[in-house]
Amino acid sequence: MTDERDRARVIVVGAGLSGLVAARTLADGDPPIDVTVFDKGRSPGGRLATRRIGAATLDHGAQFFTVRGDALGAQVERWRAAGLVDVWCHGFDDDGDGHPRFVATAGMSSLAKDLAAGLDVRCDHMVFGVRRGGDDGDRTRRWRVVIDDGREHAADAVVLTCPLPQTFSLLFEAGVDVPTELFGDDYDRTIALLAVLDGPSGVPEPGGLQAHRLDGTPWSFVGDNRAKGVSRVPAVTFHAAPAWSEAQWDEPAEVVHRRLLDAAAPFLGGSRVVESQVKRWRFATPRNPWPEPYWADPTGTLVLAGDAFRGPKMEGAHDSGRAAAAHLRSVLVGGSE
Ligand SMILES: Cc1cc2nc3c(=O)[nH]c(=O)nc-3n(C[C@H](O)[C@H](O)[C@H](O)COP(=O)(O)OP(=O)(O)OC[C@H]3O[C@@H](n4cnc5c(N)ncnc54)[C@H](O)[C@@H]3O)c2cc1C
Structure with missing residues (x-):
């Protein structure tokens, strides 16, 4: 059995769809990887956002989603079986295109809560920056993540899933060369x-x-x-x-x-x-999603993910999170992506 201190540890910044899918995929795999998710918001979800006003419930970020690939398709089947997701319609014009438009019956944020269940997700934790190197007891880990309370958390790998301009400000002290085209996206x-x-x-x-x-x-x-x-x-x-x-x-x-x-x-x-x-x-x-599902630094342990990497929709965020996790698993514990 692996000593807990020897286990790989990953910090995910952002408890939106991509961050939660990445964390879930890492934590549920074999061997399990220790994951902590930090989010500055009061609850998980990011742009999967639902607001209650009196007796009313309103999604105010993503409204519905479509499924083109197998990965999100399998997740949607699980959500449908659990009664969390249903089909709204097959399009908004008279001649709908036939693709189901899925909705979360309790609001989009309920999907984030479902993904977060059982994970170490710490909301109300604004990440201030990412630095190199860090001692964690008797083990040295590659990265340190600095939180707004001044505390530093050591990790073997970090996944950053904030919108890109926010991600770049976190990398100020990390000394990581990110492609200029990624910087340029708005x-x-x-x-x-x-x-x-x-x-x-x-x-x-x-x-x-x-x-x-x-x-x-x-x-x-x-x-x-x-x-x-x-x-x-x-x-x-x-x-x-x-x-x-x-x-x-x-x-x-x-x-x-x-x-x-x-x-x-x-x-x-x-x-x-x-x-x-x-x-x-x-x-x-x-505006210009990166064609690959994630970007990783030369060590493979600092990973940028989110809907800026696969497409500006829920499926893009979902698939980016999964691909980032598969990449990290192969770097941290071996095996194929
Ligand atoms: C108005 C609107 C309508 C949309 N409609 C649809 C739709 O109908 N269908 C569809 O498929 N998609 C839609 N989308 C897109 C979809 O919501 C996103 O693609 C997806 O939710 C993005 O997930 P993400 O994890 O990449 O990013 P996010 O959900 O943005 O998650 C990033 C997280 O990072 C956190 N964060 C940022 N900075 C820090 C920091 N310094 N420290 C800690 N945490 C931090 C944020 O709080 C956030 O929770 C819509 C989006 C919006 C805004």
Whole structure:
């Protein structure tokens, strides 16, 4: 039996989908690898985010997801068997493309909570930086991760899954040469309006509107959380398109809120907004995802992962997390990726 001190230890920064999938894959494999996940947020999920306003439940980051590959497909089967995931629809146009749009029945953040169960996930822990080298009792480990309380945690490997601009600031003292093309990537912004209504919304079946059906409005997506089976009471999430969001970003908060409510009016079906909130996603969507599923430094033990690496969606984040974990397992304990 392996002495716990001899086990490989990995620190994952970020408890979004990619970080949790990486941690889960490392911890559940054979041999198990010790993993600690740090996240600055109050709860796991990152852009899988669900807010409760009174009796209403609203997803305000990712709204639904599609599955193209086997890896996420297997995970979705497990979630469906556990009653966590269901099919919302097969598209938002009259001639849907046939691919199921999956939703989390208790809100997207419930999927993050499911992945985090039993893992050492420490929320409210902002990582300040990553440094080289560190003693851990009688063993020297390759990396040190510095937390906002000043404490340092030693690890044999680190997976960074924050949006890339945040990742780069953490690497300031690490002396790692990251490709300049990765530095150059920027993210589209999204301003979201969460609106609780006193009656049914005017969003037509199946309760979502996308793309050309929103031409001439600020919106890129409008989703009725009751129609998709997430909210008990009428509650609509409105996502403003990247150009609109960027143009309004520095306007006063109350002005933006008013403009969002005005733009929402045609979708309310005559119902009244009883409560509303605005949420800003500065790093909503990577503009130029890296073609590989992760990036690793020459030692193989500092790994960058997340949706900036496979594609700006949940499946990309999921697959990036899995690929990063497979790579680290091969580096730390041998075997093929
Ligand atoms: C508005 C919006 C709508 C979307 N709609 C869809 C959709 O309909 N379908 C779809 O498939 N995808 C959608 N997406 C994309 C999807 O949500 C993401 O691709 C996916 O959730 C990204 O996961 P991730 O793990 O890569 O990153 P994140 O979820 O961003 O996780 C990164 C984590 O790192 C943490 N972190 C950052 N800095 C630090 C630090 N210094 N210390 C500690 N922790 C830190 C953050 O708190 C966060 O939890 C949407 C995203 C947004 C924002």
